[in-house]
Structures are given as structure tokens and as C-alpha cells.
Amino acid sequence: MVGTTEQGGEARLATFKSAVESRAASIAEDLERGQRYKRTRLPRLRSEPADYSRVHGSSREQEAVAEFDHINVRVQQSFARAASSTRPGPLVLEEFYDGTPRLSQPYADLIATLLAARSEANGRVFLSRAEGRVIAESLERTGKSLLSMGFSLFAERAFDEAATVHSRIRDAQAEDRCKYWQLEAHRRTYPWWHPMRFVGLPLRWLVGYGYKPMRLLVWIVVVIAGFAVYLLHLTRNPGATRGDALFMTLQNFVNPIGLGDVKSISPTWETPLEVETYTGDILRNVFFVLLIRKWFRL
Helix, strand or coil, X not given: CHHHHHHHHHHHHHHHHHHHHHHHHHHHHHXXXXXXXXXXXXXXXXHCHHHHHXXXXXXXXXXXXXXXXXXXXXXXXXXXXXXXCCCCCCCCCHHXXXXXXXXXXXXXXXXXXXXHHHHHHHHCCCCCHHXXXXXXXXXXXXHHHHHHCCCHHHHHHHHHHHHHHHHHCCCHXXXXXXXXXXXXXXXXXXXXXXXXXXXXXXHHHHHHHHCCCHHHHHHHHHHHHHHHHHHHCCCCCCCCCHHHHHHHHHXXXXXCCCHHHHHCCCHHHHHHHHHHHHHHHHHHHHHHHHHHHHHHCC
16 A cells, blocks of 8 residues: 555656646746847747737746746646655655756756745645755755846746745855855846846945945955045155055044144045045945844844
8 A cells, every 4th residue: 555655656756747847848938038129039929910919019938927926826736735645765856957958849858847946845845955955955056057048037036035944954155055046046037227236236346235245345446546546646745655545545434534634645635535434434335234243144
């Protein structure tokens, strides 16, 4: 009886895997059609109103994502039923996670991996650390591949799920890494001409969306060096050396100096040093807040 139950479970699992591949191929077909349209604009679509309206009227990736979200709910329910009757043990969908090409349709393997990983991650009550790492790393690789191909909406979902799995297995560093890539994918969901796409660039360059605070330390060094070079080109009082300018620039960034100290070297330095003072206050506060968050996971 136990053997019959296990055989039935394996059969349901095999059916589930076939369904995942079939649905992934269907979504990938829509994505491939949208990519082909963006590359060539396909003038012949104008003579095919039905296809043209589907492609031109809205984003093909948004339609595919909507279909993916609708399918994903049913896939997770199907996985729960299929996996419940199989023997307990390691990951049952591991063949989807190794990156080996299985499907002929472009992008289908990536979508299948995304469906399988989300199903197994959410359909299992318990994940060991090793099993969770396999799923999360597979989702990360899938997200990066999708992002490089221009499918930022799908990539955002992949990184979000990877961050969730890393959180479950208490890998904070990997979770932050996935959150960083999730925000980068979200930024790229906007068209190239959209203001929000450019608003996110300073956050990425300066602080890595808050997940890479050490980048700001590099910019602090650049700011100090920039003010030092500028002050060296201004006039100085007799007796003031280049070393005085370098010391004053560094000291003023860390702790604002008084007007008397500035006038003893050069009155023309007052305005640049005042600007440096406020710049330093902002950069230092942001740096330490982000650093404390990273160290203590606030």
C-alpha cells in the first residue's frame, strides 16, 4: 500500500513538472514575441490587427507577468497536492535549479525555474539551510539572467522571492544582496525616458540603495579631495602653506572650524568651507545610519 501511494505521488509529481514546463513555454512565447517586436518593430504586424493590437497596445512583459501571477497560484496549489504524497527527503524539483537547458522555447527555462522555485519554497513547511540556499541561489541566477535580457518585471519577482528564502534560512548578507538587485530591477521597470529611472541612479551610485553603505565612504573621500583641490587654487594669506589647506579641509569635514581659524589663512575660504560643512553633516549622518543598520540589522 505504501509503495502504491509513493508511485501515485511520483506520477502526480511528474505530471506537475510537465505542467510547469508547458506553462513556462506559453509565457516564454509571449515574451519572445514581445522581444521580437521591440527588435524589428515587425511592419507586417500592421497587416495583422489582432496580433498588432496585443503587442502595440500594451507591454508584452506586463501581460506575461499578469499571466505568470495567475498561473503561479494554481501551480503552488498543484505542487502542494503532488508533493504531499511523495516520500519526504531532498528537493523534489532540483532539476529546475541547476541551469541545464531543457526547453527549446527561448526564456522558457528561466520561467520554469521561477515557477518551480517559488512553488517549492512556498509549498514546503520546512526547508533546511542547504535546500533553501539551492532555491535562493537559483532564483538569484534566474533574476540576473532575466534582468540582462530586459525582463525587469520578472527579475524583480525573482529577486524578491530569493530575498524571502534567504530570510527564512537567516542569511542576512545574501538577503541584502537580493534586495539590492530587486531595487535595481524595479528601477529598470520604468522606461528609459521616465524621471524615476534617473532618480534612482544617485541612490545606486552613492549608497547602493542603502544596502552598500561603503560606497558612500568612497564618495566622502572624493568630496574631501575635491574641496582640497579647490581651496588650493584660492588665494592664501602669507605664511599659509598647502599643508594648512589640506588639514583645514579634512578637519572642517569632520568637525566645523571657526571663522577666526579661516580668516587666519584666507577670507576667501569662508564660503567653500561653509558648503563643505553642510555637505559633511549630511554625508556623515547618512553613512553612519546605513552602517549601523547593516551591522545590527535594524
